Amino acid sequence: MNILAIECTHASLSAAVSRDGNVSVVFGSEWNRAAETILPLVQQALERSGTSKEQLDAVAVSSGPGSFTALRIGMSAAKGVAYGLDIPLLPIPTLSAMAEAAFPFTSAAVIVPVIPSRKGEYYFTCYRREVLEEGVSEDESARGTIGDVVAAARGLGSDVVLVARRTVELESLSEAESVCILDADFFSAASILPEALRLAAEGGGVAPSEAEPDYRQKFEPGQA
Numbered sequence: 001m002n003i004l005a006i007e008c009t010h011a012s013l014s015a016a017v018s019r020d021g022n023v024s025v026v027f028g029s030e031w032n033r034a035a036e037t038i039l040p041l042v043q044q045a046l047e048r049s050g051t052s053k054e055q056l057d058a059v060a061v062s063s064g065p066g067s068f069t070a071l072r073i074g075m076s077a078a079k080g081v082a083y084g085l086d087i088p089l090l091p092i093p094t095l096s097a098m099a100e101a102a103f104p105f106t107s108a109a110v111i112v113p114v115i116p117s118r119k120g121e122y123y124f125t126c127y128r129r130e131v132l133e134e135g136v137s138e139d140e141s142a143r144g145t146i147g148d149v150v151a152a153a154r155g156l157g158s159d160v161v162l163v164a165r166r167t168v169e170l171e172s173l174s175e176a177e178s179v180c181i182l183d184a185d186f187f188s189a190a191s192i193l194p195e196a197l198r199l200a201a202e203g204g205g206v207a208p209s210e211a212e213p214d215y216r217q218k219f220e221p222g223q224a
Helices: 031-049 068-085 094-101 129-133 146-154 168-177 189-201
Strands: 002-007 013-019 022-028 058-062 089-092 110-116 122-124 142-144 160-164 181-183
Touching (some): 002 031, 002 068, 002 189, 013 031, 013 189, 022 189, 058 068, 058 189, 068 089, 094 110, 094 129, 146 160
Parallel strands (some): 002 058, 058 089, 160 181
Antiparallel strands (some): 110 122, 122 142
């Protein structure tokens, strides 16, 4: 099974290819120029894996929530490749994929992936590790201030870790309230491939025309 994956929901940009179980991943250095760099990055990932686009069986994309602009760019690129090759598109929820990708880096019983929303607000979901390990997860999220994130996490006990790409607000919170934060710099397009492979093996996926980014909020001018 050969799958191309794209991840550019927030703060980072990457593309990966799983070819017969071997994963190749490349990273972009200019997330704010995703529109210009995403397709060259996809080509680099294909070349690094030794895979031609005609050998792909499906395209996976981190579907959100995340940045309005980045979600639109990532989804458009994935849809274009899938449509051109007449192969399935596999939208993978970003929060659950981030939580599962944290497994090798923490033993916490509760994992709380956090993604910036509007200024001062975040998307988050509290996942129990044992539930995620069984392959069962709810694609639900809350949105609130960092205080709301911490309150929700602490309501589930002390063995909790927040997983996020670092922000100044989170760093300050960690120092002030002794909250355990795991930097999500490990999260990339390669992180969505396990779920994409499971979905593809079950015959899942959608036609490119049916897929939409998971915005979870209305667009407002000036919002990234």
